[in-house]
Amino acid sequence: MTLHTSVLSNIFLSALFTVALGACDQKPGDLGELTDGDEALCGDGVVDPTEQCDDGNAVDGDGCDNTCQLSDDEEPPACGDGQLDPGEQCDDGNGQDGDGCTANCTLEGQALCGDGVVDPTEQCDDGNAVDGDGCTTTCHLEGQGACGDGVLDPGEQCDDGNGQDGDGCTANCTLEGQALCGDGIVQPGEQCDDGNAIDGDACRNTCVAAICGDGVVHQGFEECDDGNAIDGDGCATTCKLEGQGACGDGVLDPGEQCDDGNGQDGDGCTANCTLEGQGLCGDGVVQPQNGEQCDDGNAIDGDGCRNNCAAATCGDGVVHQGFEECDDGNAIDGDGCAATCKLEGQGACGDGVLDFGEQCDDGNGQDGDGCTANCTLEGQGLCGDGVVQPGEQCDDGNNIGGDGCSATCTLGG
Secondary structure, three states, X not given: OOHHHHHHHXXXXXXXXXXXXXXXXXXXXXXXXXXXXXXXXXXXXXXXXXXXXXXXXXXXXXXXXXXXXXXOOOOOOOOOOOOOOOOOOOOOOOOOOOOOEOOOOOEOOOOOOOOOOOOOOOOOOOOOOOOOOOXXXXXXXXXXXXXXXXXXXXXXXXXXXXXXXXXXXXXXXXXXXXXOOOOOOOOOOOOOOOOOOOOOOOEOOOOXXXXXXXXXXXXXXXXXXXXXXXXXXXXXXXXXXXXXXXXXXXXXXXXXXXXXXXXXXXXXXXXXXXXXXXXXXXXXXXXXXXXXXXXXXXXXXXXXXXXXXXXXXXXXXXXXXXXXXXXXXXXXXXXXXXXXXXXXXOOOOOOOXXXXXXXXOOOOOOOOOOEOOOOOEOOOOOOOXXXXXXXXXXXXXXXXXXXXXXXXXXXXX
């Protein structure tokens, strides 16, 4: 072989080798076009800008054809397929939240409307950017007539679909910068502004502070309001109902020493409508120097403190509810009312009268004082004292047979 032939042979082999290398760097489906090794390749498993898909092979019929295009019969790109499709912030190939990428293919931890997670600034989040399905594209509830839903409802001056102030429309859906009553900002000329148009609370719908006599009943501190400062017409000048005979209505009713229209002490007239500082029975202050044993602030007998400020006692002639059955004003038994203020002749244990069948009756319902609450003598081991003593099969505290324990304290009688 001559030198000339040898050189030609080397050039040919070098060219053939270059062609072979170029062929190894081609995209599947390329018609012999050579690349420089840095171009995107269909089949490398990476979806490049000119590719709709790339499943890492050159096989048709598996969802992505050998030209890296989706065929007409293939499913459209879906969240959760592991491929970042247009409109997706991420796609980790699963339908789970909590791993950085939500099931809606939005990034987590960024408080984004449409990520399917209701963040503190959102009223709702249904994971899409569609209006008319109950949750707006601004993540506010629709159809609720609520401020912030992006819909101008009756009573709203504006609704920009958010709950923020400072953007021309307040969080109360009133226009900003116009000094309007109801915008939640006290402007010059307004006495108050509670951000609503409701009468009957502390701030009227004209942004005037609620006062007695303005003709509106303000809940919580007025019983009535007839719009005038006249007593005797059913509603007092203190906005308390008249004619109810109640202390605190501003009207001096029978039995009241005073009535200043409030329920406070320390202003000369107590909350019980008795004069203060005069040591009077019924003023709620016990004045021992005046001979008072008690003072419950009222003139009612029968409640523990009599209307003459003497402590309620058995024998004072007044039946005191809760601890007396009767009170005939004496300490004599046998006249229908015992000295213990228990009714007599009722055959009841505890009335202080020894009735038939009772071993004792000390006028109370206590054990441990020699006579049990069942009116049997204590400490004598007697059948019927309510204590099962040696030799007794049972003791139900009575001497009646036929109730499971006989009169002789045997079972079954």
